[in-house]
Amino acid sequence: MESMRSICSACFSVALSPSALMAGGRGIGLASPGYRRWRRRNLPSFRPMSCVLDRSREGTPLQFEGKSGYRGFPEEEVLVISEEGRRHALNEADDTDEVNDEVDDLNVCKEAEEKIEDELPLATLNNPKYLDALLKGGEATTLLNGNHEGYILSAVAESGTLVETVEFTKAEEDTSKERQLHTIVKRSIVVVTSEAAPYSKTGGLGDVCGSLPVTLAGRGHRVMVVLPRYLNGVSDNAYAAAVDTGVRKKLPCFKDKPEVGFFHEYRAGVDWVFVDHPSYHRPGNPYGDINGSFGDNQFRFTILCHAACEAPLLLPLGGYTYGQSCLFMVNDWHAGLVPVLLAAKYRPNGVYKDARCILVIHNLAHQGVEPAATFPELGLPLEWYGALEWVFPTWARTHALDKGETVNILKGAIVTADRIVTVSQGYAWEITTIEGGCGLHDLLGSRKSVLNGIVNGIDIDDWDPARDKHIPFHYSVDDLSGKAKCKAALQKELGLAIRPELPMIGFIGRLDYQKSTDLIMMALPELMQHDIQFVMLGSGDRRTEDWMRSMESLYKEKFRGWVGFNVPVSHRITAGCDMLLMPSRFEPCGLNQLYAMRYGTVPVVHRTGGLRETVENFDPFADEGRGQGTGWAFSTPTTESMLWALGVAIKTFREHRASWEGLMRRGMLKDYTWDNAASKYEQVFDWAFIDPPYIR
Numbered sequence: 001m002e003s004m005r006s007i008c009s010a011c012f013s014v015a016l017s018p019s020a021l022m023a024g025g026r027g028i029g030l031a032s033p034g035y036r037r038w039r040r041r042n043l044p045s046f047r048p049m050s051c052v053l054d055r056s057r058e059g060t061p062l063q064f065e066g067k068s069g070y071r072g073f074p075e076e077e078v079l080v081i082s083e084e085g086r087r088h089a090l091n092e093a094d095d096t097d098e099v100n101d102e103v104d105d106l107n108v109c110k111e112a113e114e115k116i117e118d119e120l121p122l123a124t125l126n127n128p129k130y131l132d133a134l135l136k137g138g139e140a141t142t143l144l145n146g147n148h149e150g151y152i153l154s155a156v157a158e159s160g161t162l163v164e165t166v167e168f169t170k171a172e173e174d175t176s177k178e179r180q181l182h183t184i185v186k187r188s189i190v191v192v193t194s195e196a197a198p199y200s201k202t203g204g205l206g207d208v209c210g211s212l213p214v215t216l217a218g219r220g221h222r223v224m225v226v227l228p229r230y231l232n233g234v235s236d237n238a239y240a241a242a243v244d245t246g247v248r249k250k251l252p253c254f255k256d257k258p259e260v261g262f263f264h265e266y267r268a269g270v271d272w273v274f275v276d277h278p279s280y281h282r283p284g285n286p287y288g289d290i291n292g293s294f295g296d297n298q299f300r301f302t303i304l305c306h307a308a309c310e311a312p313l314l315l316p317l318g319g320y321t322y323g324q325s326c327l328f329m330v331n332d333w334h335a336g337l338v339p340v341l342l343a344a345k346y347r348p349n350g351v352y353k354d355a356r357c358i359l360v361i362h363n364l365a366h367q368g369v370e371p372a373a374t375f376p377e378l379g380l381p382l383e384w385y386g387a388l389e390w391v392f393p394t395w396a397r398t399h400a401l402d403k404g405e406t407v408n409i410l411k412g413a414i415v416t417a418d419r420i421v422t423v424s425q426g427y428a429w430e431i432t433t434i435e436g437g438c439g440l441h442d443l444l445g446s447r448k449s450v451l452n453g454i455v456n457g458i459d460i461d462d463w464d465p466a467r468d469k470h471i472p473f474h475y476s477v478d479d480l481s482g483k484a485k486c487k488a489a490l491q492k493e494l495g496l497a498i499r500p501e502l503p504m505i506g507f508i509g510r511l512d513y514q515k516s517t518d519l520i521m522m523a524l525p526e527l528m529q530h531d532i533q534f535v536m537l538g539s540g541d542r543r544t545e546d547w548m549r550s551m552e553s554l555y556k557e558k559f560r561g562w563v564g565f566n567v568p569v570s571h572r573i574t575a576g577c578d579m580l581l582m583p584s585r586f587e588p589c590g591l592n593q594l595y596a597m598r599y600g601t602v603p604v605v606h607r608t609g610g611l612r613e614t615v616e617n618f619d620p621f622a623d624e625g626r627g628q629g630t631g632w633a634f635s636t637p638t639t640e641s642m643l644w645a646l647g648v649a650i651k652t653f654r655e656h657r658a659s660w661e662g663l664m665r666r667g668m669l670k671d672y673t674w675d676n677a678a679s680k681y682e683q684v685f686d687w688a689f690i691d692p693p694y695i696r
């Protein structure tokens, strides 16, 4: 029963167990005074009512009894929707007004009754488990939502466990609207990040910080994103619409006390705030250039954090500031100094006492580690050294005099943030293990109670095969013909033979250890034995880039290696390929497999982190032979497992076209929109504000 209650209350705010309903407030009394009061005032706090379905009266008009579940009214108020109830009400009424009221209410009840009569048999028949539970003497409840449209049916077996819940689509739509209207607390949110598309993007962090804020703003929050104003001579146009606010601030860090400016653009309901400083103006990407990472990244992102803490206090965006009660969402180590600054500098001085800070970890492998000697430059009180202190184990030190003493910014964020979110539930667990914790597993384990995993969404304006501006032909789950044309166009663009019957495999991503490009390198000779085409798009590790170039000349007919970062090409590969390979050693969430599924491109992935959660292994025998699953997920990151999974995928593509189409369609129908994820973030925001700040 407990499980049912929790499921029901997740759907609706009020859910009563059937036994509770039976026990209390039973009786016939149509349209109680409380209900009428609600109807007159149309209270916004109205909540779903609960009814008990009485199956013992088979053959007679359906009769529902229930307790009014709307907030603020006493429990004994009962609403009965039935012919008998209608008659009873008319008999009981002793003045005309009352009768009119009753009749008014009756009409509503009548509508609901008709709906139930219409839809109930369908629901139960479609749901053998539900019927089964009823036949075996279980109980069934029907929950109606407030406006009498749509409902949830739950069957509870004798043992008391929930057997099945059926939600009617209409009810779902209506109740979610109701939930949006009544339960979202609007917040002032300050997202701090080193990149956000379309301004700057080197990977998934840019995607997430470019779209989640827009979704949150669309849900009624006031959202500001603070990020650097990178000018590299290539993509400077992205900032063309941002205007100088004229606000300048000298920051209390580093010897020179650097001064930053703030540029602002209001777009898609979000305040995009660009921190301006000469160290952001140089060729390359946000973190480095052809010579590797920039040597002053600690400086560049320390000033970003100081500036982000000042932005809500200083910038009168749209006429007024975000103020001190905001919620900071800081992403990865680049923004990790924000919660430390709040705890160490602002709160002790009475500022940001009502603010909260959530750390979002997209990739634990990058922690912002620098020599301990740099600590005094960070602008933190000396006694806060311990929060950032990080001593490498002996085996990890580079020479005999290396004491391994460093400051680790991500560690500082983990020990000071109010809550921590990672981008999938699997990864939230992995980072608390020695294998996945990158040395921080114990610390993260100690904060398990505030650690959540939320799978990323995808930007469906940007990634939609039906209207993607980067692909030559459009298609949808109802008409896949455009995908075949995209494949032919890609083959042509890459100078490969235009052969629709060949499986075409793609890889898109940073070329590094995380993405297991070494496995691909080792497996390629064997893979090339198949009659396939393989295209890789990526940049990063120099050796891998060179390898891609040389493989292209070795396997002229089959392999293409596109070295570089090119968003339009990534869309064309996603649309044109039949499969997308992601053998990542670890993958906090992974976005490419989500894009691939949406484009009917079947993912073949290593079963880790977010890939485990989002790619469902293909089972051709499930669902009465119709098949289930959206791709292949192999469980060990070895060339053998990867080649085995690719082999099965290739065979399925060639020999089982119907199964292949099933795979494509199921993937395309998956819902990974940002709204889903945003509502989970809202829950985390609420939890953050329920608790006092972690460091006061």
Ligand SMILES: Nc1ncnc2c1ncn2[C@@H]1O[C@H](COP(=O)(O)OP(=O)(O)O[C@H]2O[C@H](CO)[C@@H](O)[C@H](O)[C@H]2O)[C@@H](O)[C@H]1O
Pocket (backbone or CB within 6 Å): 202, 203, 204, 205, 207, 208, 362, 363, 423, 456, 508, 509, 510, 537, 538, 539, 564, 565, 566, 567, 570, 587, 588, 589, 590, 591, 592, 610
């Ligand atoms: N050469 C290239 N040209 C064009 N586009 C390219 C490209 N290389 C990569 N991309 C694009 O960059 C993004 C990569 O996103 P991922 O989530 O796969 O990986 P990343 O490791 O960067 O992100 C980290 O953060 C994200 C967000 O939380 C997590 O999903 C992920 O697991 C974690 O490692 C995709 O949009 C992809 O198309």
